[in-house]
Amino acid sequence: MRKRWLTGLICGILAMSSLTAPPAEAAAKKFNMSYLYFGKTSSYVGQVDRTKGSLNVVSPNYFDLNEDGSLKITWKLERSFIDEMHKRGIKVVPYVTSHWKLDIGRNAMANRDKLSTEIANAVNQYNLDGINVDIEGMTETERDAHTDFVRLLREKMPGKEVSVAVAANPNGWTKGWHGSYDYGKLAQYADYLMVMAYDEAWAGDPTAGPVASIGFVERSIQYALKQGVPNSKIVLGLPFYGRLWKSDGTFKGAGVSNVRVPTVLNKYGANVVFDGATQSPKATFTVKESDEKLTVGYNTLTAGNYELWWEDERSLKAKLRLVQKYDLKGAGSWSLDQEEASMWNYFSLWLNGLYFTDAQTHWANSEILAMVDKGWMLGTSSTTFAPETALTRAQAAVILVRAMGLQGVTPTETAKFWDVPANHWAGKEIDLAKQYGFINGAGDNVFAPEREVSREEISAMLARILDLTAPTDGQTPFADVDPNRWSYASILAMKENGVINGYEDATFRPFNHTTRAQMATLMSRIATQLEAKSVK
CATH class of the missing domain: 3.10.50.10 (Chitinase A; domain 3)
Structure with a gap:
């Protein structure tokens, strides 16, 4: 059973000892959506929770079409699921589909004004967050009507998501199913195009081959870009x-x-x-x-x-790299309940260009991602995060300065620590940390930038920043923390405010070092408080 000594509230950042300069701001977190089709509706919440917070949008099969092209609400629509997703901060954007029936698609396009109104009304009625248009199987004949349908949805659903699932078209075909999508014009009205970069080999294909070879996927991205679709509106669809x-x-x-x-x-x-x-x-x-x-x-x-x-881990990672290569909006997938659960150990990391092989199955995986997303932590290399490496005092200074929004501030004076030369990679942050009272020196004009940060030291630093005080009638929380110890009040304050707990044997182990993973977890839990105090 793993021991997580950090429990409470916080969201934060780390710099690396291997850096020679303060880390750059992290890129914005990439968008991630997935479709919901398989399994019982009672399993939907579990399917989403299995993604470990990776999803921004989930698209369930709530909307079908009747023979005349009018809207048909499926039995799968459940308000309780929508409410649960909203509690998790996940948008519910159902997809509307004709299930590859050409006549139904054509009828829908012929009556698109009515259908778009029906969809807009249903989205509002059920507190949904938009619509994903996934009407497949039409031809170039319906191309303009399809585009106009998306325009109508955009017009009737201000403030809601309007997205379109489009056929991958690496060969630039203009007839048949591929011809029904006018990428460039659709992108003018849609929030994004979900490029279905799969079914290179399809159901009924006489020739065996990959569902989505890397070449097929990359050419599909390139086609979208050539059609004038901004990379910020391209979501790369992956097969599960x-x-x-x-x-x-x-x-x-x-x-x-x-x-x-x-x-x-x-x-x-x-x-x-x-x-x-x-x-x-x-x-x-x-x-x-x-x-x-x-x-x-x-x-x-x-x-x-x-x-x-x-698709296995190696093939999916190769495709996720393309999201970074072309700086796409993010990824989509067909569909939940088909993937191996272990995939979510690395999916978000790789989607966001964090190729940390040592963090994929680590207990602090999600906290590490949150910290890098904040721009407060980076990896020690392009493929490692070093979660079990001890945090240094210089790193702690950089983390706290960045968490408090002070990275653009010029120190009023240098702290004049003899072991922090003018060209030290964290010199500015150390000066700011001292100026704002986050971290004191180690005595005799020494800062000890490479010394490991102990558990009692990090408690004191954070209690100082959060203005936490220990209750006057507080009881000794841990057998190994002397009430006369300089850090006692800080440890007690952190404990009483629910920020830090001890080990299962009722000890705190104040002299043990703080790891990078522990710092990431601790910072992620007090993020709200830190950001409330940060420089705006």
């Missing part, structure tokens, strides 16, 4: 599924959720390779007559030879 083929032709691109893939591979002793050219995993396996027959999706795996392509 793979496809399966059987050598006798009975299975041609049958859908397989990523979460089911490990079971299949282990059950039949599959041969797995990672195809470097497409950046996609592939497996081949044989089901014998004597083997147990698994049911995958809607298909039972009978005896025969199979080929499976899907």
Whole structure:
């Protein structure tokens, strides 16, 4: 059982000892949305919570279309789910779909003024946050009407999200389904286009191959940019599924959720390779007559030879890198409940360009991301965060100065610590930390910038900043903290105000060092208080 000595309220930042200059501000956090279609509605909250706070928007299948193209509200719409998402700060933007029925799509476009009004009314009635247009299967004939439909939605839903799911078009096709999307004009009215960069190999495809090779995905992004879509309006759609083929032709691109893939591979002793050219995993396996027959999706795996392509950690990370490469708005996905739960250990980090391999499964993963998002912490390299490395006094000074919004302030005078030369990477922040009373020197004009920060020291620093005082009748909270110790009042104040707790054995261990992960967690819990006191 892990021991998290920090409990309470806080959100903050760290600088690295390896830096030679104060870190730059972190980029804005990337947008992340996903569709909800599979599973019982009673499982929806759990599906979202499994993402570990990664999502900004969830798009459930609340809106279908009747044969005449009018709005049909599905049985899946539940106000309780909408309320729960809003409590979590997540927007609910349902998608409207024709389920690939051409006639229904055409009827909807012919009556788009009525349909757009019906959607706008439903969005307001159910306290929804907008609409995601996902009417697929139309042709170039409906191209202009489709664009006008999105324009009408934008006009009738001020302040609400209007987004459009568009077919990936790496080959620049202008006819058929791909021709129904006018990327450039849609982007004028939509908040973003969710580029469905998957189904390179599709259901019914006679040729086995990846659902989304890296080349297919990148060319899809490039096409959108060439059509004049701002990168800030492009959301890269990722697949949480793979496809399966059987050598006798009975299975041609049958859908397989990523979460089911490990079971299949282990059950039949599959041969797995990672195809470097497409950046996609592939497996081949044989089901014998004597083997147990698994049911995958809607298909039972009978005896025969199979080929499976899907998305794993390596392939998804390659695609997430493209979000950073082209500075896109963010990522979308089809769909929740198909992914492996462990994926969320790295998804947000990589989406935001934080390729920290040592933080993916760390207990402070979400707090680390929050701190980097604040611009208060960075990694020790492009691939590491060093969460268990001890925090230094110089790092603490930088963290606190940045948390208090003082990075643009010029110190009125230097602190004149003999061990902090004028060219020290944290010299300015150390001067400011001393000037504002965050951190005192270590005596005799010494600051000791590289000395590890102990638990009692960080308690004193934060109690000072938060103006916390210990109650006069406070009881000794920990057996190993002497009431006559200089840090006693600060530790007691932090304990009484619910910021820091001790270990399970009722000790505080005041002389132990503070790790970078612990500092990230502590700062993330008092963020609101710190920001309230910061320089605006």
